[in-house]
Amino acid sequence: MPYELYYWPGIQGRGEFIRLALEEAGAEYRDVGREPGGVAALQEAMAGKRGGFGSFAPPMLKHGKFFIGQSANILFYLGGTENLAPKSEQSRLWTHQIQLTIADLVVEAHDIHHPLGADFYYEDQKPESLRRAEAFRTGRVPKFLAWFEGILADNPKGDGHLVGARLTYVDLSLFQAIEGLRYALPNLMRRVSKKYPRVMALRDAVAARPRVSAYLASPRRIAFNEHGIFRHYAELDE
Amino acid sequence: MPYELYYWPGIQGRGEFIRLALEEAGAEYRDVGREPGGVAALQEAMAGKRGGFGSFAPPMLKHGKFFIGQSANILFYLGGTENLAPKSEQSRLWTHQIQLTIADLVVEAHDIHHPLGADFYYEDQKPESLRRAEAFRTGRVPKFLAWFEGILADNPKGDGHLVGARLTYVDLSLFQAIEGLRYALPNLMRRVSKKYPRVMALRDAVAARPRVSAYLASPRRIAFNEHGIFRHYAELDE
Numbered sequence: 001m002p003y004e005l006y007y008w009p010g011i012q013g014r015g016e017f018i019r020l021a022l023e024e025a026g027a028e029y030r031d032v033g034r035e036p037g038g039v040a041a042l043q044e045a046m047a048g049k050r051g052g053f054g055s056f057a058p059p060m061l062k063h064g065k066f067f068i069g070q071s072a073n074i075l076f077y078l079g080g081t082e083n084l085a086p087k088s089e090q091s092r093l094w095t096h097q098i099q100l101t102i103a104d105l106v107v108e109a110h111d112i113h114h115p116l117g118a119d120f121y122y123e124d125q126k127p128e129s130l131r132r133a134e135a136f137r138t139g140r141v142p143k144f145l146a147w148f149e150g151i152l153a154d155n156p157k158g159d160g161h162l163v164g165a166r167l168t169y170v171d172l173s174l175f176q177a178i179e180g181l182r183y184a185l186p187n188l189m190r191r192v193s194k195k196y197p198r199v200m201a202l203r204d205a206v207a208a209r210p211r212v213s214a215y216l217a218s219p220r221r222i223a224f225n226e227h228g229i230f231r232h233y234a235e236l237d238e
Numbered sequence: 239m240p241y242e243l244y245y246w247p248g249i250q251g252r253g254e255f256i257r258l259a260l261e262e263a264g265a266e267y268r269d270v271g272r273e274p275g276g277v278a279a280l281q282e283a284m285a286g287k288r289g290g291f292g293s294f295a296p297p298m299l300k301h302g303k304f305f306i307g308q309s310a311n312i313l314f315y316l317g318g319t320e321n322l323a324p325k326s327e328q329s330r331l332w333t334h335q336i337q338l339t340i341a342d343l344v345v346e347a348h349d350i351h352h353p354l355g356a357d358f359y360y361e362d363q364k365p366e367s368l369r370r371a372e373a374f375r376t377g378r379v380p381k382f383l384a385w386f387e388g389i390l391a392d393n394p395k396g397d398g399h400l401v402g403a404r405l406t407y408v409d410l411s412l413f414q415a416i417e418g419l420r421y422a423l424p425n426l427m428r429r430v431s432k433k434y435p436r437v438m439a440l441r442d443a444v445a446a447r448p449r450v451s452a453y454l455a456s457p458r459r460i461a462f463n464e465h466g467i468f469r470h471y472a473e474l475d476e
């Protein structure tokens with residue numbers, strides 16, 4: 001049964017975490033927001049007019065009778081249907097905990113260019129962005145990356161994956177978060193990457209997976225740009 | 239088997255969402271962070287030295303072999319063990335989606351007094367807080383509250399609960415979010431409450447539940463204060 005993804009066209013955004021899971025799984029899916037009339041369809045889906053419940057914000061995923069919102073929740077579901085998560089309840093919750101922490105990082109990565117909120121353009125909050133970005137670069141990014149590095153180092157099944165001995169959806173999501181940070185803050189990431197060798201090795205291993213690398217080279221992968229979560233503004237990356 | 243909650247002493251914070259679920263369930267639990275030596279115990283737990291895995295931030299909940307971080311993840315677990323969630327996978331995911339949306343609101347409620355991040359005191363980001371708070375009051379709060387009101391109105395089992403015909407953990411969490419907003423932004427909430435009658439009726443119904451009302455009147459309920467997520471600064475509530 002094919003999936004239907006509902007997300008904004010034109011940006012990777014939070015939809016990208018779902019796309020990467022679907023692509024790695026080789027799942028059949030429609031990226032409805034990018035089809036003709038996609039934005040109208042997305043708005044209908046958010047209002048609960050395409051089955052299931054409404055959603056405060058995209059992404060949403062439709063699959064049979066399931067209509068799921070919130071990225072981490074969607075991945076929790078796909079972990080089961082696409083075998084991208086461990087089987088035990090304990091490990092599934094641990095995997096979800098890591099995903100929710102990646103989601104927290106993603107919020108903060110967005111806030112560096114929108115500290116006053118999404119109601120103002122970046123150009124109207126540049127001085128504030130400079131202060132917030134500095135705190136993010138010097139405090140938050142190292143703290144998050146050290147946490148992921150520690151999980152890899154402590155994984156009893158080896159440091160090649162965040163959870164267990166094989167790929168799960170959080171490996172894909174960490175890849176995406178690192179890609180985003182490398183796009184947004186290339187100077188920072190060049191400076192600090194060698195402190196987190198396991199994180200960077202996982203990023204490389206995910207990028208080299210046959211389905212992921214085919215996806216990244218395809219037109220289905222939207223390029224990073226200054227409308228999404230991870231934006232490159234040189235002044236925020238001193 | 240008793241639970242162990244690990245959270246900062248002195249604030250409600252994200253730990254309060256867990257406390258409310260445990261209290262409503264009548265579950266036996268220790269609030270370890272508030273015991274003598276609690277902060278050291280909390281730090282050990284975050285580092286993974288009290289069993290299970292580490293956590294990027296509190297709260298964490300220990301229960302037998304389970305050691306779970308991230309508030310929404312903990313509530314997902316308690317929904318099962320304490321019968322505070324529906325049974326079907328579809329409804330469990332919908333409940334979790336609502337919880338994750340409440341978590342998004344909580345992040346934004348915090349950001350009104352810390353738009354530049356937690357590395358600066360409120361006093362060092364007051365002009366920025368004024369701008370962010372205005373956008374929160376005029377745009378975000380009404381959008382969130384309208385979404386919850388719509389869920390209640392559309393619930394096929396009646397508008398007394400967010401999901402199904404009986405109390406689930408998201409009803410408790412919405413109560414807490416509303417209480418927090420009423421504390422932080424009393425003028426705003428006085429003005430807008432009548433637009434969201436179902437949300438406010440749910441808040442009242444939760445407050446009147448025997449175990450919840452006993453808890454709220456007990457010393458176990460920490461008072462709101464200006465160290466937590468929901469803070470009252472009169473200038474942010476014009």
